[in-house]
Every structure is written in C-alpha cells, then in structure tokens.
Amino acid sequence: MVTEEKKKELLAKLRNAVIQYDEDTSKEASQEALDVGMEANDAIFNGLVSGMVEVGKMFEAQEYFVPELLMCADALYAGLDILKPHVKQLDLGVKGSVVIGTVEGDVHDIGKNIVKMMFDVAGFTVYDLGRDVPLDKFVAEQLRTDSDLVCLSAMMTTTMTGMKKVIDDLRAKNPNVKIMIGGAPVSQDVADKYGADGYAKDATNALKDAINMIESLKKMKDEVEAKKKG
Amino acid sequence: MKTSLRKELLDHGATVVGFAGLRGYLSGEIAHLDRAVSIGVDRRLNEDTLKLLVKLQKRAARFLKARGHRTLVIPPDSDRKKDTFISKLYSLFNHKMAATSAGLGWIGKNGLLISPDYGPRLSLATVLTDASLRPDVPIEHCLCGQCMLCMEHCPSKAITGLEWSRSSPFVELVRLGECRSHKTSKRQTAGKPNCGLCINICPYGRIKAEGEKLGR
Numbered sequence: 082m083v084t085e086e087k088k089k090e091l092l093a094k095l096r097n098a099v100i101q102y103d104e105d106t107s108k109e110a111s112q113e114a115l116d117v118g119m120e121a122n123d124a125i126f127n128g129l130v131s132g133m134v135e136v137g138k139m140f141e142a143q144e145y146f147v148p149e150l151l152m153c154a155d156a157l158y159a160g161l162d163i164l165k166p167h168v169k170q171l172d173l174g175v176k177g178s179v180v181i182g183t184v185e186g187d188v189h190d191i192g193k194n195i196v197k198m199m200f201d202v203a204g205f206t207v208y209d210l211g212r213d214v215p216l217d218k219f220v221a222e223q224l225r226t227d228s229d230l231v232c233l234s235a236m237m238t239t240t241m242t243g244m245k246k247v248i249d250d251l252r253a254k255n256p257n258v259k260i261m262i263g264g265a266p267v268s269q270d271v272a273d274k275y276g277a278d279g280y281a282k283d284a285t286n287a288l289k290d291a292i293n294m295i296e297s298l299k300k301m302k303d304e305v306e307a308k309k310k311g
Numbered sequence: 312m313k314t315s316l317r318k319e320l321l322d323h324g325a326t327v328v329g330f331a332g333l334r335g336y337l338s339g340e341i342a343h344l345d346r347a348v349s350i351g352v353d354r355r356l357n358e359d360t361l362k363l364l365v366k367l368q369k370r371a372a373r374f375l376k377a378r379g380h381r382t383l384v385i386p387p388d389s390d391r392k393k394d395t396f397i398s399k400l401y402s403l404f405n406h407k408m409a410a411t412s413a414g415l416g417w418i419g420k421n422g423l424l425i426s427p428d429y430g431p432r433l434s435l436a437t438v439l440t441d442a443s444l445r446p447d448v449p450i451e452h453c454l455c456g457q458c459m460l461c462m463e464h465c466p467s468k469a470i471t472g473l474e475w476s477r478s479s480p481f482v483e484l485v486r487l488g489e490c491r492s493h494k495t496s497k498r499q500t501a502g503k504p505n506c507g508l509c510i511n512i513c514p515y516g517r518i519k520a521e522g523e524k525l526g527r
Contacts (some may be wrong), residue, residue: 101376105369147340148383151396158396191399 083117091119095128095160100135102152107160114164121167129157129164130202151191154198161202168204179230180222182210184243189236192263196232196281205230216243220250223258233277235264245275252276313444316348316374323370324363326353326433327426329413332446333439336412338403344383344439346446348375349406349413351426351433361387364436371438380442387436406435411477414447417454418475421461421509422485425454430516431509452476461509467493470509 091114098107107129114124136153139145145153181197183190190212200207208226210218223231231251235241244262251258262272263281272280317328331347348371354360364387372382383397385404407424411417415433419425426433453474462470469489473482494504511517 103376146343148344148397148400149381151400152383154396191396194396 083119087117088119088123091117091124092128092131095124096132096135098160099129099132099153099156100139102149102156104156104159107156108163111160111163115167120169121164122169125161125164125168125202129160133157133202147191150195154195157202158198165201178206178208178226178228179232180208180210180219180226180228181232181234182214182219183212183234183236184219184240184247185214185216186243187235187237187240187264188212189264190234192236193232193234196234196263216247216250219247220254223251224254229257230259230261232261232263234262235266238266241266241271244277248275248277312378312442316371316444319374320348320350320367320371323367324352325350325367326429327351327415329410329415329447330444331409331412331414331449333409333412336408337439340400341383341403341439344381344441346440346442346444347409347413348438348440348444349409349415350436350438351410351415351424351429352436353429353432354434360434361389364434368436368438375438375440375442378442380440383439385437385439387434389434404437404439406437408480409437410435412446412449414450417450417452418484419453419455419461419513419515420459420472420474420484421465421470421513423510425513425515427454428516429519430513432516432520449477451478458514460512460514464508464512465490466506466508469493 091110094106094110095114097103098110110128111124114128115121133153136145136150140150179200181193181200183193193212197207197209206226206228208222208228210222219231219233222228231247233244233247235244241264244267248260248262251260259278260276261279261281262275262277267280269280313330317330320328328351329349331349332345333347334342334345337345350364350367350371352360352364352367368384368386372384375382383400385401385406388406407418410424410433416424416426419431421431423431424433424435425431453476455474459472462472467489469486471483471486473484475482475484490506491504494506497505
C-alpha cells in the first residue's frame with residue numbers, strides 16, 4: 082500500500098508536470114504512480130487534471146498564452162496515455178460516449194481537440210471525426226455508435242451555418258441526442274436559434290466548461306460512492 | 312547566462328549555437344517568446360543528428376526553465392510529430408529565420424542556411440524563450456557573391472539565382488514545385504524523396520566535410 086506522503090508527492094509531481102508543460106516528467110510520474118500502486122483515477126483527476134485546472138486559471142489571467150496551453154495539454158496526454166489503460170470503469174451514472182468534429186469547410190481544430198481531451202480525461206468514449214467533416218457524417222456516426230452527445234465545432238461564420246443542418250438532421254433521426262456547439266462565431270443566441278443543448282464560446286471557455294463538467298461528474302461520482310457507503 | 316548556456320550546448324555536441332532577438336518577426340501566438348536559441352548540428356549524413364538535436368533542445372529548455380524562464384521547443388523540421396497539440400503552431404515559425412537573426416549564417420541561393428564554416432551542412436533546431444538573452448549580431452544579406460555552382464548543378468533547374476536579404480525575405484530563391492518533383496522522381500532509387508546536390512556542391516564547408524570523409 083502506498084503511503085499518504087508518497088501519494089501526495091506524486092500528485093504534486095503530476096500536477097507540476099502539466100503546469101510546467103514537462104512531458105518527460107509527466108510520463109515518469111505516471112509510470113511511478115502505477116508502480117507504487119496508486120489508483121489511476123486518482124492520479125488522473127487529482128494530479129493531471131488538477132494541473133490543467135490551474136493552467137486554465139493561468140490562461141484566463143493571461144499569464145499563459147496559447148502555446149503554453151497547448152504544451153500543457155500535450156504533457157497531460159503524455160501522462161494520460163500511460164494511466165488510461167489502468168483506469169477502472171467510472172460509475173458515473175451517465176453513458177459516456179460522444180461524437181466530435183469540426184464541420185465541413187473548416188480546418189480549425191485546436192478548440193475541438195482541447196474539448197476532446199477533456200472528454201478523454203473524463204473517461205468518455207470519444208469518436209473523433211477530425212476536421213472538415215462532411216455534414217452527413219455526424220448523423221451517420223451518431224447512429225452507428227449510438228452516442229448520446231454530439232459536439233460540433235466551427236471557427237468561421239461561413240462554416241457555422243452547416244451546424245444548423247446537422248442539428249436539424251440529428252433531431253429528425255434521434256430526438257434524444259444532446260448537442261453541444263462551439264467555436265469563435267458561436268454565441269448563446271446562435272445555440273438557441275440552432276436548437277443546440279449546450280454551447281462553449283472558444284477554446285478557453287470550452288476548457289473551462291469541460292473542467293466544470295468534469296468536476297460536476299466527479300461530484301456525482303463522490304455522491305454515488307457516499308450513498309453506497311451510507 | 313548566455314555564455315554558460317552556449318558552453319553547455321557546445322559541450323554536449325552542438326556544432327554552433329546562436330542567440331537571436333525576434334521582436335517583430337513572430338506571429339501573435341508566439342510573440343511573447345521573442346528570444347531564440349538557435350542550435351545547429353553538422354549532419355554528416357548521420358542518422359543520429361536528429362536525436363542529438365532533440366536532446367540538445369531539451370537540455371536548453373531545462374536550463375532556461377530552471378532559471379524561471381518560459382520556453383517553446385520547436386523541433387527540427389524532419390522530426391515533427393503531427394499528432395500533438397503544439398505541432399499546430401510549428402508552421403508559424405522558421406528555423407532559418409532564427410539562425411540568420413542569430414548570425415549563424417545567411418540564406419544561400421539554394422534556399423538553405425549557409426554557415427561560413429559548415430556551409431549548408433547544418434541541421435537546425437530552435438528554442439524560443441522569454442529570457443532576456445542578449446542577441447548576437449544578425450546577418451542581413453546573402454554572402455554567396457558570384458558563386459552559381461548550386462544553380463548550375465541543380466538537376467531540376469529549380470534555383471533562380473536571386474539573392475536573399477532580410478529586407479526582402481519573400482524573393483523566390485527556389486522553384487519548390489520543380490525541386491519537389493525531381494526529389495520525388497528519385498524515390499525509387501533512394502527509397503525516399505532525395506537529392507541534395509545543392510548541398511554537396513556548396514564550396515562553403517566543403518573542404519572541411521571532404522577532409523573528414525578522408526579521415527584527415
């Protein structure tokens with residue numbers, strides 16, 4: 082059994098590796114965490130993700146800029162790749178599978194990738210269609226995988242209009258699916274008008290929203306566990 | 312700090328190290344990291360050059376981070392993993408621009424960085440940082456002079472013979488389409504797109520390179 086002290090040290094190391102965008106340390110600490118028998122979930126949420134939450138705050142405070150944000154995300158993934166195979170299935174009470182992509186005509190996928198990362202972290206099964214995705218493909222993929230969440234991203238006003246078509250098609254085929262949209266030109270108004278369930282303004286907000294989402298998932302998980310015990 | 316960083320990199324296998332101030336040359340996303348450490352390694356057609364460059368970059372980044380500075384490691388052009396987040400930003404940056412700004416050489420008629428000592432035989436990598444390293448003296452113009460060897464020997468006649476200068480960086484030195492189609496046509500014999508005559512023929516650094524080949 083791993084001592085409290087060692088655990089604390091490793092969590093701090095994981096957290097700092099993400100904040101300091103140090104891929105090597107992230108890998109090293111992740112492996113070490115597994116070696117000493119720490120829970121992979123614990124290492125991910127209280128180590129890597131806790132680091133990313135701090136990065137989100139630094140980004141908001143304009144202490145970190147886009148390059149640092151991206152490097153931190155890379156460092157997080159470096160550790161996640163090692164820890165993920167050891168994650169025990171989370172009992173969140175939600176079926177985690179999501180289709181995500183940047184709509185046809187648009188090749189800007191940084192924001193989409195960051196949102197995708199957060200879903201990965203949360204233990205969702207992510208079907209990433211990539212960028213410049215033909216509109217029909219979202220619908221086809223949703224039906225194929227029976228995902229309950231579809232995320233659409235666009236950075237340009239010209240491609241944003243494609244989202245409306247996807248949403249209409251999705252609703253026609255499957256009224257229960259939840260749809261999130263995001264990207265620079267998207268606003269709450271647009272989300273309402275297009276009939277989307279959720280919206281994130283840009284990479285920063287997507288990150289923030291995704292973190293909020295993960296934290297609320299964590300809370301739900303804790304409550305479920307508390308109930309079990311109680 | 313500059314001297315000790317340079318020494319550390321040279322001690323660990325760098326052929327040349329220069330420091331550049333890049334204010335005004337960088338796109339918005341990376342403009343806050345306006346100093347560059349430009350690292351060149353004499354490639355000697357050696358497979359290990361890439362590994363060495365990557366190692367040197369990590370060393371430089373560690374050195375600067377340990378002193379509380381920020382870094383952005385831009386890997387060599389031939390070692391860019393496409394699947395990382397940060398790789399989206401690599402295309403905003405040009406190693407040769409940093410190298411000329413750091414005074415390591417100029418852009419020759421063959422479109423490559425020409426170092427006075429090693430010619431076009433250097434592989435480059437850059438570490439951007441916000442540390443206030445005093446920049447070295449940049450090189451502003453092409454110093455190839457009358458030499459036209461690379462143009463004369465280019466099998467695809469892709470080299471235009473025009474000269475680079477910092478004030479006109481967008482002059483077309485090499486017709487890339489022609490260069491590329493020639494390289495691709497060599498794929499069958501070499502196994503990958505290949506040419507490099509304009510590197511071999513360049514008099515700068517050639518004597519040194521040939522001498523080493525002969526074991527002198």
